[in-house]
Amino acid sequence: MDATVLATTDSLEPDSVRRFLTANPDFLRGDAELLAQLGLRIDAANIVDFGPAALARVHAAHKRESSARRQLEATARANFAAQAQTHGAVVDLLEARNHADLARRVDDLAQLRFGLAAGVLALEDTGRVPAGWRMLVEGQTDMILGDHQKLARMGVAPVAHGLFGERADQVRSVAIVRMAIWEPARQGLIAFGSADEHGFTEDMGAELVAFLARVVERTAERWPVL
Known part of the structure; x- marks a missing residue:
């Protein structure tokens, strides 16, 4: 299933969008521009976000x-x-x-x-x-x-x-x-x-x-x- 099929076969109801994104998780991950527009970022549990810690160290220094x-x-x-x-x-x-x-x-x-x-x-x-x-x-x-x-x-x-x-x-x-x-x-x-x-x-x-x-x-x- 892709975006064209979704548009032609279902109305853009929240449940339909949810089902599409669940079935196609890479659709958002691969679209950095869309993520930025939505104000989202990828949250990978196995990746440590060093931003706040680095800022804290800089502040302490x-x-x-x-x-x-x-x-x-x-x-x-x-x-x-x-x-x-x-x-x-x-x-x-x-x-x-x-x-x-x-x-x-x-x-x-x-x-x-x-x-x-x-x-x-x-x-x-x-x-x-x-x-x-x-x-x-x-x-x-x-x-x-x-x-x-x-x-x-x-x-x-x-x-x-x-x-x-x-x-x-x-x-x-x-x-x-x-x-x-x-x-x-x-x-x-x-x-x-x-x-x-x-x-x-x-x-x-x-x-x-x-x-x-x-x-x-x-x-x-x-x-x-x-």
């Missing part, structure tokens, strides 16, 4: 990409802000008038510029310690840093909390960098304390703190220890 981009942008902004604050801090340190003023400025910039609990300068006592600086016993620098070759320490370090005096109970994490001042060199530290346990972490770079340490070293060497 786009979300991940957007999230990663936002994180990178936030990190870049934070780094830029930190660098700008550090440059401003350097100007403040270079304007120090003496050792005591230098120590005060380190503490001020820690609190006012960086929102930290405290900033301190410390020096091992092999002679005299400048006013406003914390006194360390010989070898205490290595003990606090954890290694005589270690230049910096970031993160949680209870052994360093004593550096912060009356504000020690506010400190939850620290950034500490070794210093060597005068000739012969005397060992010391610059230390910043954060009230946030995650304010400083071990995986953070210490470059900006180390830069401030070098500025403090050069500035402190302007004056002898009296």
Whole structure:
């Protein structure tokens, strides 16, 4: 039976059309234009429709990409802000008038510029310690840093909390960098304390703190220890 026979032998009643399509299933399958006009598509149970799954994967990838981009942008902004604050801090340190003023400025910039609990300068006592600086016993620098070759320490370090005096109970994490001042060199530290346990972490770079340490070293060497 074909379409001509159907047209000549039966009226186009729904039952007749249904019987024809049932008897001739390839009639619709082979006519893509007719399927499109009817708004139909072939549904093969053994064929996986990847359309929705692929779109979902593309959407998920786009979300991940957007999230990663936002994180990178936030990190870049934070780094830029930190660098700008550090440059401003350097100007403040270079304007120090003496050792005591230098120590005060380190503490001020820690609190006012960086929102930290405290900033301190410390020096091992092999002679005299400048006013406003914390006194360390010989070898205490290595003990606090954890290694005589270690230049910096970031993160949680209870052994360093004593550096912060009356504000020690506010400190939850620290950034500490070794210093060597005068000739012969005397060992010391610059230390910043954060009230946030995650304010400083071990995986953070210490470059900006180390830069401030070098500025403090050069500035402190302007004056002898009296």
